[in-house]
Amino acid sequence: MVKSIRQYYGRLHELLHLLDACDPLIIHVDMDAFYASVEIRDNPDLAGKPVVVGGSPNGRGVVAAASYEARRFGVHSAMPASQVLRRCRQAIFIKPRMEHYASVSKKIREIFYRYTSLVEPLSLDEAFLDVSGCEKLFGSAKNIANKIRHDIRSELDLVASAGVAPNKYLAKVASDLDKPNGCVAIDEADVLDFLQPLSIKRIWGVGQKCAAKFESIGVRTIGDLRKFSVDQLRPMFGANAQHFWNLARGIDDRLVISDRVAKSISHETTFSHDITNREVLEAWSIELMGQVARRLRRHEIKGRTVQIKLRYSDFQTLTRAITLPEPTNISKSLINAANELIVRELQPNHSPIRLLGTGITNLTGRRMTQQTLFDQNENKKHSEIDKVTDKILSKFGNAAVRSAKTIEQKIRHQRDPNIHDGN
Ligand SMILES: [Mg+2]
Incomplete structure (x- = not known):
């Protein structure tokens, strides 16, 4: 039994920690x-x-990309084009066609x-x-990486390398280790062994100058770096000390931020039998809007305008919308707004409803969202609750939360205890 708010949050964090596993x-x-x-x-x-x-060898341009045959001569990207001919006299220069590469890139993204x-x-x-x-749908992450590489190869006749790992930093290091046409996967349990022998230059943010500094204290590999505490690193590397310490242990919490911000997100359902009970509709709205809110959070976006769509049994369809004071992705705020619209719209003894839809438009990415001080604490509490719900759902699937169907049944039973629903 949870006795206090503090205990309640303690439980939430325990649960989050557990699910983070x-x-x-x-x-x-x-x-x-x-x-x-x-x-x-x-x-x-x-x-x-x-x-x-890249640029012409007679000009001041640089190499944008070099084929592996050119690389064998020591030609690499960012090298001044004028140096290329000194290393490789037979090099064939081609002017970049950025628009064309962008269109190919778009096709890769679709894959x-x-x-x-x-x-x-x-x-x-x-x-x-x-x-x-995504493993349940497509197999292991390494499998997914190989499927993607296969699709790119067979459909676009191009070769990709991939890295598979528990976080961005490790995945990026991994993708570079077996180029070209390689795929390297790192298991959580192998992270330290994997990093141990790698050059210190594999640490994100360590360039030539920084590598020389590390060399001066005897650090050549990531394994060497791990012998130093943050406090020992700080005098030399200042604010980067913690960052280097983390990466040396494969710690990187940055999220993958999707660039695909949709214009609207919505869910709707057509009922197996028309609904006349407003409470049942509200229960469905909780389910549908809950799904919308989870999608918003998964994409790290927020929305301001909440919409509902109602279709009556005679197929007359209407939409209603309300714009909130500020963008949100908190389930409770979105559900309240949708249910307010339903209450406003439906008179007592309204015609039966055959379809309900809920949605949100006016979307903004997380970085563009400014939070006002108003209700900040309240929002924080609900965000925490949503976070736990999202984690549970991603781990155990939708069956883990009470569905609208069960709420519907409950309401029906409350109203008439003699109802026995066979579903
Ligand atoms: Mg590349």
Whole structure:
């Protein structure tokens, strides 16, 4: 029995902690020598040749991409184009066609969306995908990564490498380890062993200068870095000390932020028999709007305008909307608004309803949302509750929460205890 608010939150956090044990799974997909590969694909005469996409060797441009044949001569991206010919006299220069690469990139992204909606593109040729909880549909995360690579290969005739890991940092490191055409997966249990021998330059944010600093204290590998505490690192690396300490242990809490912010999100249902009871409709609205709210939270977006759609038994259909003072993705706020619309619209003895829809428009991404001080504490409490519900649902599926159907039955039983519903 929970006796106090403090105890209540204690329980919530315990539960969150427990559920956090279900591993997040991130894939980092990185196209191999992307621009150069697209050029070679489009012009097979270039196959097997050192192709360099970028500025002219006579100008001041830099290499945007180099085929693997060019890389064998030491040509790499970001190298001044004027240096290329010194290393590789037979290099074939091609002017970048960015619009074309963008259209190919869009096709690659469409392949990602077959497997998850949580896609965060980093550039035209790489993206993070959050596939946590997608295993039941598509097999293990490594399987998903390989399916994606297969789709890209067979449909677009291009080659991608992938890294599969519990977080973004590890997935990105992994995708780079077996290029080209590689797929490296890291299990949670193997993270420390995996990182141990890797060069300190594999730590995100460690460039040449920083690597030299590490070298001066005898740190060459990530394993070496782990011998230092945050306090020991701080005098040399300041605010980055904690960041380096975390990455050396494979700790990275950043979420995959989807770029695909829809214009509206909605759910609707047609009832098996028309509904005349307003309370039953409200119960359905809780279920439907709950799903909408969960989708908002999964995409880390909020919405301001709540809509309902009602279709009467004579097929007359109407929509009603209400705009809230500020965007939210809290289930309770959205459900209250939807139910307020239902109450406003439905007179006593209204005609039977055959369809109910709930939705939200006027969407904004998390970073664009500014929270007012008003009701902040109240919101925080409900956010925590939503967080726990989301975790439970992602782990145990929809059966874990009471469905509208059971609420409907309960209401019917309360009204008439003699009803025995066979469903
Ligand atoms: Mg790439």
